[in-house]
Amino acid sequence: MxxxxxxxxxxxxxxxxxxxxxxxxxxxxxxxxxxxxxxxxxxxxxxxxxMDDDECVALTQAMRDSGRVLRWDDPALPGPVLDKHSTGGIGDVTSLILAPIVAACGGFVPMIAGRGLGHTGGTVDKLAAIPGYEVSPAAERFQAIVRKTGCAIIGQTDELAPADRRLYAVRDVTATVESIPLIVASILSKKLAEGLDGLVLDVKTGNGAVMTDSGQARQLARSLSEVGTLAGVRTHALLTDMSQPLADCAGNALEISEVIDCLQDRPRRDSLMALSRELAVETLVAGGLADDRDTARRKVDEAVSSGRAAERFAAMVSALGGPSDLLDHPDQYLPEAPVIRDVEAGQSGYVTDIDVRAIGLAVVDLGGGRRRAGDRIDPAVGLSGLIQIGEDAGPDRPLARVHARTADEAERAAETIRRACRIGPQRPAPPVLIGERLTSGDD
Structure with missing residues (x-):
């Protein structure tokens, strides 16, 4: 050897x-x-x-097998095991919308998600805003909940892909985090350890994304799709926009509230539900639950309109220790900040550009995110009513609404938001939400 x-x-x-x-x-x-x-x-x-694709596949599989790999064959599930992963952004709660939709359509989603760090929010931090929700159950309980409800979303566990933790720590201090082969192996090794049949990757690009360059983002999406499929899991990737916040809000409890609205078929922002829908569609196709995207769209729409997706989300929350009536009475359970104030624009006109990274860091500064791994998070603070590119800012349309602990913190966040939003006299074209879909074999 x-x-x-x-x-x-x-x-x-x-x-x-x-x-x-x-x-x-x-x-x-x-x-x-x-x-x-x-x-x-x-x-x-x-x-x-x-690394070439063969090397990347070998690295991914070896890292996957460095720890526990979930098995779903005893007894066998009556549907495919599926998941979705996003490279991160602001207001990106698509995972929380997608998982119950896919479960309502016959899939099983054992989603192991991360916490936020830097300017991007974390799925697990959002769920931790729900009183009683257990983000770190034992593996056996996690699998039992997936079997019963069709989906469960929890935090990362030490048992899955332990080699990745050490490899990432070294990458972090050697200025090699941006290596695409190492990113691919890191993402896929943890996801493939879930025992998946199909996987969809949401690779974001734009100034609010981790990978801002569109060419590099496309290269990452292509490599994820190729390597995941070669490693034995049908993997699709979408290139999507992060040049503006995806949701109406940014902040943990605020985003859970928006998820509930979306699952009850009353979305606040069309772009969030549109992307969640298309990611769910891609997941059904990748998992063989629909022969084509048109069929998948009908299934997704019916799962939402019938209330079955909302029921799956409620069942998941209850099974993991959260309130059984969260969807009926979210205001009774989700914390609210004591200071809420609108952010007025300094001038009237159309929003032409948004510094999305600055928006995310404003939430961090309010206490809604962490700069270091051990930082505590305030689930109540954040931003709502976030304006979009092309909207008319002025006296009747503030840039956002700040949810803060103190008036001083609210004012600092407001100043950050004013600087982050550029306003001009001409309405710009809206960003394209989904730039490209990639599956194995695409150039």
Missing amino acids: MSIRKILQHKRDGQALDAAAIQALVSGITDGSVGDEQLGAFVMAVFLNG
Whole structure:
């Protein structure tokens, strides 16, 4: 077997590694026999020289198998196991809308999601705004809830893809986070450990996305689709816009309230429900629950209009310890901030551009996000009524509404929002919500 030193030498010199070499490396990452300095050399060699699809598949599978892989065959489920992942943005609550819709259409969604860090919000932080909701149940309970309700959304667990935690920590301190092969292996190893039959990736681009360059975002989407499919899971990817907040609001309890509205067929913002719908459609197609997208759209629309998707969400919340009547009385359970004030525009005109990253950081500064992993989050604070590109700002249309703990914090957030929204005399064309759909074999 090739030594770790020889493996590093091969990758340093731009040579492809075979599956056995990659498995040996990942085993060493998991058991600690590969030192941090060796791991740093490996990730830098990958950053500089890249990986082909075969290498990326081998790395993804080895990282997936470094921990527990969920099994769903005893007894077998009566439908496919499916999931969706987003690369992150502001007001992106599509996962919370999609999971119960897919469950209502016959799929099973064991979604293991992350917490927010930096300017983007985290799905788990939003769910933690629901009183009693347990985001870290035992694996057996998690699987039992998925079998019973069709979906469960929880936080990341130490049992799944443990090699990724160590690899990511080294990437973070070696300036190699942006490596597409390493991003792909990190995302897919954790998702494939869920025991999936189909997966949809929402790869965002625009100034509020983690990956702002559209060319790099497309490269990431293509690689995710190819590698996921080659690794044995039918994987689709969508390139979507994050040049403006996706939802009407940003902030954990506020976003849960908007999810409830969407599932009860009264969306506040068309773009949020439109993207959630198309991601659900793609998930049904990837999982074989619909032969084509038109059929899938009819199934998705019926799941929402009939109330079955809302029922699945309510059942999931209750099964994980939340209130059984959350959808009927959200105001009784979701916390509210004591200071609420509108953000008036400094001038009248059309919104031509929004610094979405600044909007996300305004929520962080209010206490609704974290700058470091251990920071506490205030679920009540955030922003609502967020204006969109092309809307007419002025006396009758504020830029947003701030939900804060203090008046000073509200004023600081308001100033950030005013600076983040550019206003001009001409109405711009709205951004294209879905830029492209990619499946395995697309160029």
